[in-house]
Amino acid sequence: xxxxxxxxxxxxxxxxxxxxxxxxxxxxxxxxxxxxxxxxxxxxxxxxxxxxxxxxxxxxxxxxxxxxxxxxxxxxxxxxxxxxxxxxxxxxxxxxxxxxxxxxxxxxxxxxxxx
Amino acid sequence: xxxxxxxxxxxxxxxxxxxxxxxxxxxxxxxxxxxxxxxxxxxxxxxxxxxxxxxxxxxxxxxxxxxxxxxxxxxxxxxxxxxxxxxxxxxxxxxxxxxxxxxxxxxxxxxx
Numbered sequence: 001x002x003x004x005x006x007x008x009x010x011x012x013x014x015x016x017x018x019x020x021x022x023x024x025x026x027x028x029x030x031x032x033x034x035x036x037x038x039x040x041x042x043x044x045x046x047x048x049x050x051x052x053x054x055x056x057x058x059x060x061x062x063x064x065x066x067x068x069x070x071x072x073x074x075x076x077x078x079x080x081x082x083x084x085x086x087x088x089x090x091x092x093x094x095x096x097x098x099x100x101x102x103x104x105x106x107x108x109x110x111x112x113x114x115x
Numbered sequence: 116x117x118x119x120x121x122x123x124x125x126x127x128x129x130x131x132x133x134x135x136x137x138x139x140x141x142x143x144x145x146x147x148x149x150x151x152x153x154x155x156x157x158x159x160x161x162x163x164x165x166x167x168x169x170x171x172x173x174x175x176x177x178x179x180x181x182x183x184x185x186x187x188x189x190x191x192x193x194x195x196x197x198x199x200x201x202x203x204x205x206x207x208x209x210x211x212x213x214x215x216x217x218x219x220x221x222x223x224x225x226x227x
Contacts (some may be wrong), residue, residue, distance in 0.1 A: 004157075022213075030216050033215075035217075040219065040220075041219050041220070042202050042204070042217030042219045042220050043158065043202070043215055043217045044217070045215060045216065045217075048212070048213075048214070055211075056214060057213075058212075058214070063142070073118035088188070091158075092158060100224055101146070101163045101165070103160045103163070104148075105160070106157035106158050106161065107157060108156070108157050109157055
């Protein structure tokens with residue numbers, strides 16, 4: 001079946017602009033995670049959803065970052081007033097459960113570059 | 116917060132065995148994962164340990180000691196395609212949330 005997909009694959013924007021990054025999880029997966037990864041670092045947790053609600057958003061760095069998952073499937077990560085420090089690869093992952101041996105399946109990521 | 120430590124880089128020879136260590140300090144431990152990530156690609160799941168001991172899966176094995184806060188990933192019969200970054204991730208449970216924290220990854224270079 002289809003894996004996790006993310007669009008766009010690359011996004012170049014100017015400082016101060018607004019961007020939206022989209023994630024389509026694997027069908028039937030109730031949990032959805034957003035991470036960002038900088039070069040030479042591991043993925044850094046941002047937020048995760050269980051169904052439609054944000055179960056934990058403690059990783060969002062500040063209030064410029066926001067994410068939604070209105071119908072419990074597709075999710076959008078929104079970044080306002082982008083800064084150069086936001087440049088990174090944004091990864092989305094989904095899993096069937098959130099405990100036990102649940103395996104997170106990652107999408108290919110969106111490479112965000114803020115000029 | 117969580118503290119996860121793994122070596123930055125390792126090199127090994129094709130056909131050999133390599134062990135990648137991961138140490139962690141955390142509260143609310145709820146499992147440890149290993150992922151493989153090739154350059155420019157997404158991480159892919161390798162293994163999961165929640166109880167002490169060794170989990171074997173083909174050429175890859177993973178070990179966990181919760182009392183020592185220690186895990187390792189063992190790769191046997193190394194192949195060139197095993198050159199990648201290996202990420203150790205610790206999941207904690209807090210207030211009903213299951214949050215994974217990743218180490219910075221170990222870049223493994225396999226040479227002929």
